[in-house]
Amino acid sequence: MPKVQARTVLWYLVFLGFAVNYMIRINLNITIVEMVMSKxxxxxxxxxxxxxxxxxxxxxxxxxxxxxxxxxxxxxxxxxxxxxxxxxxxxxxxxxxxxxxxxxxxxxxxxxxxxxxxxxxxxxxxxxxxTFSIEKYLLRLFDIEYNKLGFEWNEYQQGLVLGAFFWAHWVTQIPGGILAKKFGTKIVFGLSNATGCWMCFFIPIISYWDYRALIWWRVIQGLICGLSWPAMHVLTAQWIPPNERSKFVTAYLGSSVGIAIFYPLFGYIISWTSWEWVYHICGMVGTFWWLGWLILVYDTPALHPRIDENELSYIQKSLGSSVQTSKENYTPWKEIVSSRPVWMNVIAQWGGIWGLFTLMTQAPTYFKVIHNWDIKTTGILSGLPHLMRMIFAYIFSIFGDYLLRTEKMSRTNVRKLATTFCCIVKGCVVLALAFYGHNSIAAIIFLTIATMFHGAVSSGPLASIVDISPNYAGIVLGISGMIGVLPGFISPFIVGILTLDNQTNESWRYVFLITAGMLITSGLLYVLFGSSTLQTWNTPLKCKDDKEDYLLSTDTATKHNIYKDQNCIELLNQNNENN
Incomplete structure (x- = not known):
């Protein structure tokens, strides 16, 4: 019987980790439908x-x-x-x-x-x-009054509550990459996820206290969870050979399957019991995942006690010298922040996240208020698009890796092709949603297709970040996430303003038009100016030393060995052209 590869086990744990990560983000999106007193x-x-x-x-x-x-x-x-x-x-x-x-x-x-x-x-x-809940029992026990009809939050206040998670989420994006590089992804990603889940236990009672307290609790929760995504890129760079990255990064879209599963599940939980139980279940699920993560995940292949020797050798040979095993303190900040490929990835992520978060966060309210679906149907319809997103991501990743493996297309062009789907094509579908969303069937179809196309992001900007700099992928993703996550609270704020006492098809049309504009514009910029080639600043100190050795050496064999290092080819070529 063939032995299960360590990379395979890692893929599943990462997949489940991102499912848990998005469970924390989206639980409020659907529970708020029942928490708030309908007009x-x-x-x-x-x-x-x-x-x-x-x-x-x-x-x-x-x-x-x-x-x-x-x-x-x-x-x-x-x-x-x-x-x-x-x-x-x-x-x-x-x-x-x-x-x-x-x-x-x-x-x-x-x-x-x-x-x-x-x-x-x-x-x-x-x-x-x-219906029984621990919080209501405690409120009655201590004779504390609460509104049985629900919380009296208007659309503007609901927008603040929904967006609060992302207010400080951007602050810990860069620190997440730095901390993972220093202490390892196992600790940083694991604790970030687990702590976010444990905080869910307290959300119901805080909601009964005051919506402003809930806002600040979600701010803290988002701040902690902000460490997770950039931390994961550090692990990916240490474990995954370049031509397998598109496929492995689909594990990040465990977030999509998490949404697809948890939205309907939460809808049924609310229907069977009460919305408070959603948060207790989130806390328990996160705890079980945390235990598995601690036992089965290691920061590098060399640290894994059960990895097969052949797999270890294959990974180390594939990565070569593109990944540093030592924890160096030097970070080429100037080169990173002035890099065009970095900023093109940031722009693509901005547009993609704007589209994803708008559709993800607002879908339950949209289906409930505009199309009058009950809570169980709302959960199913809100989750279905993200299941399709994961399926599309997996299929496209296999196709993308095939193009790279057979050298039918350059790495940069594969990433651009993927970005065309996850930004430009998705934006066109959202345009159709804006004009035909008044029809219930059309709204479901267009929202599902639009979200599905975003699955190509795993073969586009997400993979490109590791391509351009495996050593600093966590930091680069931190920069991308710090800026790209801003739509997470800007979008709900805009939706709250546009729909305040105006829950109509016309107001939602403006929401979708803005979303389509963000997607198409960011996608076009990436296709025109993006690049996924390995950057010379990925190993700046080594290249600098090699350049000096190359210039001083008179031995042809020595020069040839230095020149073979793929990290320094571009720098040495530039030197040859100047001489």
Whole structure:
């Protein structure tokens, strides 16, 4: 029986790690749909929910449904007419079980109509509100009042809550790469992920305290989780041969599968229990992953106690001298920040992340508010695009590595081809979403296809960062992430402003038009000016010494050995041209 390669085990642990990482990011995106008190409560949806859930409320109200519809028609009230929160609060101020205590403005059949409505609210809506959670139990135990209808957060406040994770997320991007280079990815990525998960345990009770406290808790959570992505590139550079990077980097898109799985799962959890349990499950899942990560992952192949000797030899030979094994303190900051390939990757990541985060963060609200899907359907529809994203990423990565292995296309052109799909083509699909999203089926199709195309990022900008500098990939990704993550809070802020008291197809069209513009512009710039060739500053000290040896040596064999080092070819060629 063939032995499982250490790289394969590493791929799965990294894959699960990024799934956990995005679980932390997106849990609030779907729970906020149930956390917040809706401005309208659709009666038809409530009757459907009651018909599907006969536990406790009984079938009495269901049998009254025809009478309810008849009375609605009699009073010229359409069955889809919603009862506002104001009406619910007015009803709540009376004895919900007493006809005599109803407002005097209702009489006769109107009273009967209202009684049925009140009965529905009492048996279904409040029944769901009172579903057990640890936080509600503690609040009742200490006699602390809370709004059973949900939190009264407007769209602007919701935008702040959703975007808070990314407010300080950019701050730890560069430190994440530096710390991983010094202490190893195992500790930095592992603790970043695990701590973020453990913080989820406290989100429900903090939400009941004050939305501003929740904002700052999410800020801290985002700050800690910001260490994770750049730290991983350090591990990739140490473990993965150049022609396998496109495929390995698909493990980063465990984030997509995480979204695809956790969105529907969270939707069902909320439907079965309450939104608070979502965060407790996140904390438990993160703890189990952390234990596996500690046992099975090592920072370099040489440190792995169970790696096969042939695999170790293959990795070391493939990487050659492009990766430093010593932890040198010198970092060529000037060369990095003035490098055009670095900034083209930053630009491509900016556009791609703007598109990804906008669709990822806003999808649950968009499907719930604009297309009126229930929470379970919303979870499925919000997660499906990211499953397609992972599948597309895997297929494209195999194709990209084939092009590199057979030398049918240069490394730079493979990365540009991938960026064309993850930015330009995706942007065109988002344009279609902007103009045809009013149709529910079209909205699902276009959002799914747009997110799917973003999977090519693993063979594009993400892989290119390791291509141009394996030794400083963590730091370069930190710079890219520091700037590229800004759309994570800028986009929700803009969406909050555009949709404030204006949840319409027209306002969402502007959201998608802005997103499409970011994607297409960033993609075009990368295709025109990007490069994925190994940069001379990847090993600056070694190249400098080799250059001096090359100039001083009179021995042809010595010059030839120096010239064979791929890291210094460009520098030496420049010297030859000058001489």
């Amino acid at each position: 309208t409560k659709n009666l038809q949806q409530r009757f459907i929910e009651l018909n599907n859930d006969d536990g406790g409320g009984g079938g009495g109200l269901v049998r009254d449904q025809n009478r309810f519809i008849s009375l609605n028609k009699q009073f010229s009230v359409d069955f889809n007419t919603s009862i506002s929160n104001a009406s619910l609060i007015e009803l709540e101020s009376h004895n919900l079980n007493s006809t005599n205590s109803l407002p005097s403005k209702w009489s006769g059949n109107a009273v009967e109509l209202n009684n049925l409505t009140v009965k529905y609210v009492n048996q279904t809506f409040y029944k769901k509100i009172e």
